[in-house]
Amino acid sequence: MKDEFAFISKIAPIKTYQSSLVQGIGDDAAVYRGSEKMDEVVCVDTMVEGVHFRRDTLSPYQIGKKGLAINVSDLAAMGAIPAFYLVSIAIPSSWNEEELAEIYRGMDELATRYNMDLIGGDTVSTDGPLVLTVTVMGRVERNQAKYRHQANAGDVVFLTGYVGSSAAGLELLFDKGVGGEFTVAEQVLVHAHQEPTPHVEAGRILATFHERISLNDVSDGVASEANELAEASKVKVTIEADALPFHESMKNFSREKQLDWALFGGEDFVLIGTVAKEYVNKLSERFRKRNVLFFEIGNVEAGEPGVFLKDGQQVTRLEKHGYNHFQKRG
Ligand SMILES: Nc1ncnc2c1ncn2[C@@H]1O[C@H](COP(=O)(O)OP(=O)(O)OP(=O)(O)O)[C@@H](O)[C@H]1O
Ligand SMILES: Cc1ncc(C[n+]2csc(CCOP(=O)(O)O)c2C)c(N)n1
Ligand SMILES: [Mg+2]
Ligand SMILES: [Mg+2]
Ligand SMILES: [Mg+2]
Numbered sequence: 001m002k003d004e005f006a007f008i009s010k011i012a013p014i015k016t017y018q019s020s021l022v023q024g025i026g027d028d029a030a031v032y033r034g035s036e037k038m039d040e041v042v043c044v045d046t047m048v049e050g051v052h053f054r055r056d057t058l059s060p061y062q063i064g065k066k067g068l069a070i071n072v073s074d075l076a077a078m079g080a081i082p083a084f085y086l087v088s089i090a091i092p093s094s095w096n097e098e099e100l101a102e103i104y105r106g107m108d109e110l111a112t113r114y115n116m117d118l119i120g121g122d123t124v125s126t127d128g129p130l131v132l133t134v135t136v137m138g139r140v141e142r143n144q145a146k147y148r149h150q151a152n153a154g155d156v157v158f159l160t161g162y163v164g165s166s167a168a169g170l171e172l173l174f175d176k177g178v179g180g181e182f183t184v185a186e187q188v189l190v191h192a193h194q195e196p197t198p199h200v201e202a203g204r205i206l207a208t209f210h211e212r213i214s215l216n217d218v219s220d221g222v223a224s225e226a227n228e229l230a231e232a233s234k235v236k237v238t239i240e241a242d243a244l245p246f247h248e249s250m251k252n253f254s255r256e257k258q259l260d261w262a263l264f265g266g267e268d269f270v271l272i273g274t275v276a277k278e279y280v281n282k283l284s285e286r287f288r289k290r291n292v293l294f295f296e297i298g299n300v301e302a303g304e305p306g307v308f309l310k311d312g313q314q315v316t317r318l319e320k321h322g323y324n325h326f327q328k329r330g
Contacts, residue, residue, distance in 0.1 A: 005320070023147065026232070028077035028217055029138075031145045038139040041080040045070050045219075049092075049129035057173045060099040062194045063132060064106025070219065071136040072114065072198035073269040077217035079146045079207025080138035082114040082200065087121035090131040103132065114200060144207045146215035146273070151233035155214070155274035157298035160202035160287075162192075162247040163222055164258055167265020169193030185249040192247070196269040202292050203271060209283055215273040220323045221266040226298075226307040227320035229274065236303035237274075239318070241311035245295040263309070266323045274300050 001007055012025045020033040029043035047053060047067045058066060068085060075082050087107065091100065111118065116136070169189035172182060182190055199217070206213050214233055216225045222239065230237045246258050262268075275283050280296065287294035298310075307318040 023145065027147050027149075028074040028215075029080070031078065031140070033142075034139060037142060039142050039145060041075055041078050041138045041140055041145065042135065043071060043074040044133060044135040045074065046131060046133040048131050051129075056178045057170065058194055059178070060102035061106040061109075063130075064103035064108075065110050065195055066106075067103070067132040067134050068107045068110045068116075068136070069196050069198050070267075070269065071134045072110065072116075072200060073196070073217045073219070075136055075138040076198050076200045076203035077146070077215050077271055078138075078140060079144060079203045079215065080140040081204065082116050082136060082138045084117050084119045084137040085111065086119060086135040088123075088133040088135075089121070090124050090126040090128070092126055092128065092130055095130055107134070140207055144210075146203070146206055146213050148214055148216050148229050148232035150212055150214035151229050151235050151237070151274040151300050152212070152276065153235060153300055153302040154277055155235075155300035156277050156280045156296050157226070157229075157237060157239060157272070157274050157300060158280070158283075159218075159222075159245060159270055159272050159293075159295045159297055160199050161268065161270035161293050162245050163218060163268045163270060164244075164250060164261035164265055165189050165192035165247050166196060166267040166269075167193075167221075167261035168250055168253065168257075170265075170267070171261075185252065188247065188249040193267065196267065198269055199271045199292075201290065202287070202294075205286050205290060205292060206271070206273065206283075209275075209279075209286065211275065211279045211283075213273055213275050215271055218268045218270050218272055219266055221262070221264045222272060222297075223263040223307060223309075223318040224266070224320050224323070225272050226318065229272065230305045230307050233274075233300075234305050236301045236305065237298060237307045238301065238315070239298035239307065239309050241309055243295065243297040245293070245297070263318060264321065264323075
């Protein structure tokens with residue numbers, strides 16, 4: 001298989017049956033009509049041992065916590081309030097009950113923070129690696145869900161947090177192993193990889209802003225996610241290299257590495273979006289008041305859908321190659 005994106009377009013149904021469906025395949029989560037006031041939001045993501053984690057990159061507790069966090073991040077990218085989750089787990093014989101309890105403790109820790117209830121799931125054995133699939137459900141005010149296809153020419157591109165930290169942390173874990181000795185700065189990066197915080201509050205600020213906003217979460221790197229915004233909205237996106245926000249813990253690494261991690265690394269689980277230029281100050285003020293990070297990183301123009309990186313006078317096209325399941329980077 002070439003990539004998961006081509007596969008998904010191929011299997012997406014042309015016709016749907018339910019009149020309550022607002023958004024099916026194509027965004028971070030699906031949206032359908034619930035009550036008069038609220039729309040329902042639902043999505044599912046999977047973590048596979050050897051692909052998304054190894055025993056020497058995440059503890060069982062962190063596997064659980066991250067497995068739920070990556071899903072809550074997709075709810076956040078719709079502007080939704082998390083409510084329920086279901087867990088399907090395929091267990092190899094090499095995992096003991098204590099470790100499995102730790103996975104659930106990790107999920108419970110995050111669920112408690114967002115008042116989420118575990119309402120079901122499935123348990124099976126496997127001869128393969130451990131597979132954790134979490135489905136999350138949430139709600140957003142009717143017609144206020146935020147989509148990837150809402151960017152327009154004249155918008156400003158923003159991020160709700162630092163990028164590159166998770167990929168930096170993963171590289172450190174690969175170098176030194178989970179029990180390695182890390183400096184304080186390195187520990188911050190490793191933690192960003194192991195226990196990402198979904199940007200629910202940022203999503204809620206955006207959902208209650210009541211102006212047109214496009215939105216996506218950064219699971220596969222800024223280049224890939226910006227391309228998803230550009231493709232869905234049929235616009236040209238330009239990102240300023242110098243505007244990309246790096247956590248100060250990354251300052252000891254070369255600029256080239258920082259840029260590579262931010263653009264192509266992934267798993268930062270911050271939100272990337274766009275808003276009309278005339279509203280950007282009002283929006284950034286809302287973020288400032290709530291003490292939530294907000295960075296302007298680029299702009300949107302009319303033109304062939306695509307993403308460009310402006311670094312000084314140099315402009316280069318950013319291809320959609322973040323983390324692609326069927327084209328491993330090496
Ligand atoms: N096997 C599949 N069958 C049906 N729909 C799918 C399948 N895989 C993905 N999708 C849908 O395709 C869209 C894009 O999925 P994708 O997994 O790329 O989004 P994401 O969860 O935001 O990204 P990531 O998985 O990198 O976190 C979503 O609407 C998702 O529900
Ligand atoms: C052991 C190990 N090797 C590699 C990676 C990197 N990685 C795996 S999946 C992914 C993108 C998101 O996946 P998805 O598109 O499925 O949401 C990234 C950046 C990791 N975390 N652990
Ligand atoms: Mg997503
Ligand atoms: Mg997904
Ligand atoms: Mg996702």
